[in-house]
Amino acid sequence: MAQSVKGTRDLFGNELEWFQRIEDTARRAFHRHGYSEIRTPILEEIEVFKRSVGESSDIVHKEMYDFKDKGDRHVAMRPENTAGVVRAVIQHQMLATSDPQLLYYIGPMFRYERMQAGRYRQFWQIGAESFQVSTPESEAESLVMLYDFLKELGLTQLTFSINSVGTPECRPAFHEAFRAFFKTREEQFCADCHRRIAENPLRVLDCKNERCQAALEGHPVLVDYLDEASRAHHERLKEILGALGIPFVENPRLVRGLDYYTRTAFEVLSSDLGAQSALLGGGRYDGLVKQLGGPQVAAFGWSIGLDRLAMLMQQLHGNAPRKPAPILIPLGASATLKAIQLARACWAQGLDLVLETRGANLKKALTTANRVGAPLALILGDGELEQGVVAVKDLAAGTQETWNLAEVPAKLSATRA
Ligand code: HAM
Secondary structure, three states, rough: OOOOOOOOOOOHHHHHHHHHHHHHHHHHHHHOOOEEEOOOOOEEEHHHHHHHOOOOOHHHHHOEEEEEOOOEEEEEEEOOOOOHHHHHHHHHHOOOOOOOOOOOEEEEEEEEOEEEOOOOEEEEEEEEEOOOOOOOOHHHHHHHHHHHHHHHHOOEEEEEEEEEOOOOOOOOHHHHHHHHHOOHHHHHOOHHHHHHHHHHOOHHHHOOHHHHHHHOOOOOOHHHHHOOOHHEEEEHHHHHHHOOOEEEEEEOOOOOOOOOOOEEEEEEEEEEOOOEEEEEEEEEOOOOOHOOOOOOOOOEEEEEHHHHHHHHHHHOOOOOOOOOEEEEOOOOOHHHHHHHHHHHHHHHHHHHHHHOOOOOOHHHHHHHHHOOOOOOEEEEHHHHHOOOOOEEEEEEOOOEEEEEHHHHHHHHHHHHH
């Protein structure tokens, strides 16, 4: 029997209900803040990711699903969506004026990763990207939206971990100091870090190897190499977050696994389930639009993994609250036709009602109704049809009453209020 591909899974039932609740909460937050949705293709030319996420990043280097299509085009299934959104805003000239562009997306991403709890090869992200926004205040706006959205989901133990990775102009001096530091203890670093120090020294700070993290003790920190404007930007962001009561810590090793960040880089840590772990990440990427062929434009964004967030919701709150619909059970051919008409009248008024269409006898239909947790069974047999009524069984209480057919929509509506 065929199985889903390793690292992918089917979403249904309770897990999907959490996905939907999270997505609804996120959409409401985005719309409150004036963000509009964008949907970009899953397939992009591979260059879109090579030129943005970076060839030295693990995501491009090791984890990308890329292949030649039948027309010999080298394409990749998006490992993230920032690059695709940037490609789209350039292609559609959405940055022709200096107006801010506030965009959000919800969709699947693909990374060929080692399997662990909450990490998949097809996973889902919710993300926000804003363009033509250069101030620390604009970052605070996006971070407040994010923080309030997570609070609305019931997360309480949240901390922002922030850093400034500076600009390409101030990085060479840092790279020089960092390479000199690396040289004094290079035998303690892993082979990957030896590759990274040549390609992109910042990546060494991000190494997951414990020995490398220990060897980094006392390393030069980026914030000491910032130009004056980047330093002021960083200080102002911290001042605003403090004034808004958003908890944060500074983490000089936070560089993130993607190459496009400038100045602010951040993650959100949650200890809602005990051990602290990163829920999401993002930052500023002022050079990326130009790098992909557009104008010089400031930009900022973040994305959160939906899979782990849904798992967290399940562990914190249990099953997603759901309200099964009442069931309408017709008994016999003429009752069935009447039942379809009655159900349509209810559906037209926006009411939830499941129609029993199997031609099942009453016992079988009631067994199903109980199994799915229907609150009411509306039973329409020949006797009821003759009298113009329906028998209504409250399945939890075990009581029964009779409603006139004409008043069914109003009565149903009252029970659902
Ligand atoms: P990222 O840190 O690579 O950033 O991914 C963001 C989030 O996606 C992670 O914090 C995690 O929750 C989730 N995630 C990543 N890989 C997996 C996986 N294999 N399984 C489950 N969840 C995963 C970005 O993607 C950037 N585009 C963020 C950004 C937006 N920066 C600026 N704008």
